[in-house]
Amino acid sequence: MCSVYVDGVRVTKFEKSGSDLKSLLVEAGRKALATSKYPEPQAIFIGAMNPEEFTGSGNIATLTADALGLLGIPSIRVETASSSGAAVFSVAYTAVASGIFKNVLVIAGEKMTHLPIAKATRILAEVIEIQEREAGASMPALAAMITQAYMRRHKISHEGMEKVLSTIATKNHFNGSLNPLAQFQKRITLEDYKKSKFVAEPLRLYDCSPITDGAAALILTREKTDIRVVGIGQGTDTLGLRQRDSLTSFMATRIAAKQAYEMAGIGPKDINFAEVHDAFTSFEIINSEDLGFFEEGMGWEAVEDGVTHIDGQFPINPSGGLKSRGHPVGATGLAQVVESVWQMRGEVDPKRQVGKVDRALTHSIGGLGNNNFVIILEKNNDNIKPAQRKSFYTLPIQIPRSADRDDAGIDGKxxxxxxxxxxxxxxxxxxxxxxxxxxxxxxxxxxxxxxxxxxxxxxxxxxxxxxxxxxxxxxxxxxxxxxxxxxxxxxxxxxxxxxxxxxxxx
Amino acid sequence: MCSVYVDGVRVTKFEKSGSDLKSLLVEAGRKALATSKYPEPQAIFIGAMNPEEFTGSGNIATLTADALGLLGIPSIRVETASSSGAAVFSVAYTAVASGIFKNVLVIAGEKMTHLPIAKATRILAEVIEIQEREAGASMPALAAMITQAYMRRHKISHEGMEKVLSTIATKNHFNGSLNPLAQFQKRITLEDYKKSKFVAEPLRLYDCSPITDGAAALILTREKTDIRVVGIGQGTDTLGLRQRDSLTSFMATRIAAKQAYEMAGIGPKDINFAEVHDAFTSFEIINSEDLGFFEEGMGWEAVEDGVTHIDGQFPINPSGGLKSRGHPVGATGLAQVVESVWQMRGEVDPKRQVGKVDRALTHSIGGLGNNNFVIILEKNNDNIKPAQRKSFYTLPIQIPRSADRDDAGIDGKxxxxxxxxxxxxxxxxxxxxxxxxxxxxxxxxxxxxxxxxxxxxxxxxxxxxxxxxxxxxxxxxxxxxxxxxxxxxxxxxxxxxxxxxxxxxx
Structure with missing residues (x-):
């Protein structure tokens, strides 16, 4: 298996944009190619969650190749709901690792803000399991119930949880204020947080990531660069929350993390910082536990102790995260990788720089925690002791699941x-x-x-x-x-x- | 690069089905696994063109993994419009060739017939370039104009063309009548053909593939089986027809074919039969030229001479093709591969068996000829002289294109x-x-x-x-x-x- 390296990277400004999806993908792609030693990719891989319904046009893989002027070469779209940006990275990785392509262009993006919020929300909700959707569940509703389950399990009071969630919201908005490409560059106070309306109790508006337009791009290559992809893992879970063993942890993240760590031959302690999927503030806590940065039930205390702040021992989401950088669903998983590369290369504003980074981890969630990815990047220099890598993905951990999934006889219980x-x-x-x-x-x-x-x-x-x-x-x-x-x-x-x-x- | 082999294969009955998309994908997947020596795949790859709009639900990769009971393992969806079934084969191929996965399950499908035809047609038309779509173009309209351009270029009269197209329609319906899994098992006569209504002149209803439900599945593995994947090629073209150099040939097919032949180290003469993308009867002629089976402008004569009949020198679409087997858009590219494997293994009805097959080729078109794939399979036995294979995709052929793509000053011309x-x-x-x-x-x-x-x-x-x-x-x-x-x-x-x-x- 060939080693795979990251070359040029780029994200567009995440915002309510006047550009269409094609233009955003082309902008990110062109700018990534412009900073690359390999500006003539042999194939294009596009990540997008639902361009058909968000924009009314399909065929996005060809459309983008055509608009980029890279006509003729293979172009393929990849989708795993809101982790599509990480999924396309994973598919492009195997295409290069296989030796079939030397250099490929990976682009991911979404255009959402032009739609009325009700329509965008409806489209986003299509990833929810059908019975739960028909019962009235939206993404914030399910996230809120996971938050409450976490509170119940770890015996956290409403006041205590409010303090933790507001700390994450203000932290990520602070980080975003240092990121010129973030959607929100406004710091918020505890007071702002408390004044914001409930979307789904206990989650307020400031606990939810926004609707955003944007794209990210990078070049993957077999040629040695300064950054190597050392671990990729992917895990899935039941679509319905009601069939899961735990509501306070994402099994799909744990599977993905286990695979990525084993492939890289390292553990959570070897990571310098992480970009994790904070579609809702409470997810940042759960993710930090699932990824092994903190023990189960300890993630919220780490937030309180300031560990995950930009100048803390283990910074999380220095980019501002989905909360403040914004969340163009298809783009996010790849934008996280771009932020990691910039941090590793020391190319971000010094105020946002988390210090010297040898290894970074990104984590992306598809749907309501059912198709999750972990990607680990490593600085390619002699100071880092090469880890004992495994060549192959390991098989997923043993999956516990209830055999009984039908609803028979529930009525009246x-x-x-x-x-x-x-x-x-x-x-x-x-x-x-x-x-x-x-x-x-x-x-x-x-x-x-x-x-x-x-x-x-x-x-x-x-x-x-x-x-x-x-x-x-x-x-x-x-x-x-x-x-x-x-x-x-x-x-x-x-x-x-x-x-x-x-x-x-x- | 590891060699990649095909193990168990399966298609569902193509028809107007009472099952939903999930059930079709699960049926095909389960049956393919049941015939495989490797029933525990390490990853799932799903091909589907637009489940979100056709069925109202997204997240199809997770949904399928969950419904199959293959929970936990990676599952990724791949899309390139109507060639998604071939695209997912290609992505799964690189995943196995890279050495990352040993055995993977590939499933492709679409569910379309439950929608009113006007709605299904509108969804299908989303792959058309926006200006041409706004001018009123549908897929049959564009196909009809390509047909007329072919007639003009090769000086074929209306009567002559009608004879050729009706021959293809009756041939493919005849083949479909021998395929118990085909949507149409009714032979048609020249008279039936002539009585069928014009959709877009000169194309009649019997020139157009139907709207269909169905799914196909197979296992790709690093373990040696009787059938090896020896060539894969993919090419893209402009989305808009108005920007192409030729309206009588698909450049994307030519690029894909060149790559696939070079990778396999063989030429068109080494192929025993082909399944090609006859979304419209006239495309079968154009494809047979683009793939190098006949010289440019000679494909229609080959049809007249009976060369492409099931008992001809070079059978095309023994399955019945898209025309008669049906065209569940996302499934088609993979169903062609399944038909090829069955033919190579001698597992079809003897009446449909095209004879001994050492090498088969499949060809799939995405959109209006803008994202096309060619796949070549080879019998893995000692009687076949191994070809001089290349390890890598070659770069696409030099792409001629007009620099001037804007519409300025056209008014009044x-x-x-x-x-x-x-x-x-x-x-x-x-x-x-x-x-x-x-x-x-x-x-x-x-x-x-x-x-x-x-x-x-x-x-x-x-x-x-x-x-x-x-x-x-x-x-x-x-x-x-x-x-x-x-x-x-x-x-x-x-x-x-x-x-x-x-x-x-x-």
Whole structure:
């Protein structure tokens, strides 16, 4: 297998742009080629999530090759939802590693801001599993429920979580203020954060990455440059959150990280800084744990301690992250690599420079954490002890999964409200606010349901499920149902039955 | 570079299916794995053209991995419009050739028939260059104009062309009648053909491939099997037809074929049969010339002589082709490979078996001939003299292209009606019938325009262009304009000016 190196790199300004998608891709591609020793690529690889619906035109691979004046050469588009920018890097990597191409141009981008927000949100929601989508789930709603599940699991109060999330938001906005290509260059204060509206509780507007236009590009080559690609990993997970074992960790990230570390022959401690997928502020915490930078349940404390700040021990998202640099969905995974290369080459504003970087890691999430990538780059100099690399991807870690995935017999069951959110910007056709929650039944099955009534719900409380057509609704259990439940439990324990390990009585 | 072999293969029945896209992909994938010695793939590659718009759901790579129960492993989607099935084969090939993966599962599919035809047609038309699309071009309209250009260039009469096209249609329907997995298993007669309605003159309904649901799958592996992938080539061309040098040949096919033959170290004469992209019957002729099976301008005679029939010297599309097997756009490029493997293994109905096959070629077109692939497979046995293979793709052939691509100063110009069609099923918002033509001006620039008036037009006649907003219209030149033109030509030739080589007076 050939070694693969990164040559010229570039991102466009991330912003609400007047240019169309083709022009953004061409701008990034041309500028990357202009800084490269290999300006005549043998193939083009394009990453984009959904140009057809965002722009009304398809055939983006040919369109871009044609517009770049690189007519005739192969051009292929790659897609894995919001990690398409990392996926196209991975595909281009194998094309060079195979020895088939010497130099290839990799471009990724998306054009989104010209659409009404409701339409853009609808298009983005097409990656959500169909039953959860039909129950009213949007990306922020699912992210909010993951955030609440994290709070419940690690016993973090609302005030405590607000402090942590606001710290991430202000940190990333601060970093973005030092990045002239970031969408937002405005620092925000704790007060700004607290004033921003709830999108899906506990997530506010300042917890969510924006809708953005932009593109990134780079040249991958078999010729030795100063930066080598040493690790790539990819993992997938169930589309539906209700079928996952954990709501507080992304298995797909863990698989991808394991592969990338093993391929590079290193561990999390060997990385100097990371660009991670903070589509929502709380994801930055979960990612930092899944990637092995902090132990499970410790990521939020690291944020509080300032470890992930630009001048901390382990900077995360010096670019501003998705939160502040912006999130043109198809572009993001590749823009992270460009930021890493610039940091490694010392080509960013000294105020944003995280110090000397020998190894950088990027992490990109596709969909709601179901198609994730980890990429590791290394400075190609003699001072770095070459790691014990493996030639091949290792097989993924053993996947635990519930065999029982059907919804039979859920109607009328009682269960635990494992996590929920009050969604203030629901999808079209749903009332606002919309309360959505994952209800766990039988200690293993989980279903996404709507609250039958508005009101205050408590994480972990007991609720009853009712079906209406294809949708499930939940309501608080009545006093009588509570009494019945306690009596049943009593009888069971008298009989020596083992309690369900996930029971709220535990 | 590792050698790459094909193991288990499968296509679903191509038809108007009651299954959704996920189920079709899973069916093809499961059945391919069931016939494979390597049922535990390390990665999945999915080809699909536009699942987001055809089905309303995205994230198809994860969705398929999840539904297959192959959770955790990498899954990536690849797209190049209607050649996505070949593109995903090519990407999976490099992933195995690189040594990164040992065995991968490749699946390609599309689900289209559940949509109203007008909507499916609109989605398909998104691959057309924007100005040509706005002028009213549909895929059949552009194909019809290519057909007329071919007739004009090779001096084929309408009657002659009708005979050739009907021969291809009846041949492919005959082949499809022998293929239990084909969409149409009904043989058609010359009379049926002549009775079928014009879609875009001279193309009738029986000249156009149908709208279809279906999926194909196969396993690529580094382990030696009976069939080796020996050549892959890909070429691109301008999105717009008006910027191409030739309307009677696809440069993208020629580039792809050159690469594939050179990689395999063989030529067209070493191929036993081919599956080519007959989205329109006339394309089968053009493809057979671009692939080097027949000389330019001789492909139509080969059809007349029966050379390409199932029992001819060089069978083309024994599966029934896109015409009769059906054309689920994303699946087609991979289904061609499956047919080739079945033919090479002697696993088709003896009536459809083209004889002993040592080498087969497949050819897939993306968009209107702008992102094309050629794949060559070889029987892996000792009787075949190994060819002098090249390890690497060669650079594409030198691309001739006009530097002048803008439309400045076209308004009011006179030009030649290079080719035209009467479109009987125009896109929404256009009147029926709609006459569209490519008008060539200054001997090199070409513009797609609408006829100002209905009526009879002649290939090669002189017309005048007028602009209205972003659209161009053409009309016959008046008697006075004709006189003026002749006088100008006379003065020029008196002065010894060289006549434009493309002038209709030549």
């Amino acid at each position: 009682e269960g635990i409200l494992e996590t929920f959110t009050v969604l203030h910007v629901p999808p079209e056709g749903f009332p606002s606010p919309l309360i959505l929650g994952f209800v766990q039944i039988d200690g293993k099955r989980r279903v996404l349901a709507r609250a039958m009534f508005l009101g205050k719900y408590r994480l972990g409380e007991r609720v009853k499920l009712e079906r209406d057509g294809n949708s499930y609704f939940f309501r608080k259990v009545t006093f009588l149902e509570k009494v019945k439940y306690y009596l049943r439990q009593l009888v069971r324990s008298e009989k020596g039955f083992k309690k369900s390990p996930n029971s709220w009585l535990k | 006179e030009g030649i009606l290079e080719t035209f069609t009467v479109l009987h099923v125009p896109p929404e918002g256009f009147p029926s019938p709609l006459i569209l033509g490519f008008v060539q001006i200054d001997g090199k620039r070409r513009v797609l325009a609408r006829a100002m008036f209905l009526g009879k037009y002649r290939l090669g006649e002189r017309v005048k262009l007028e602009r209205d907003g972003n659209s161009y219209f053409f009309r016959k030149v008046t008697f006075l304009e004709k006189v003026k033109y002749y006088l100008r030509q006379l003065v020029r030739s008196e002065k010894g000016f060289k006549k434009s080589p493309n002038s209709w007076l030549k």
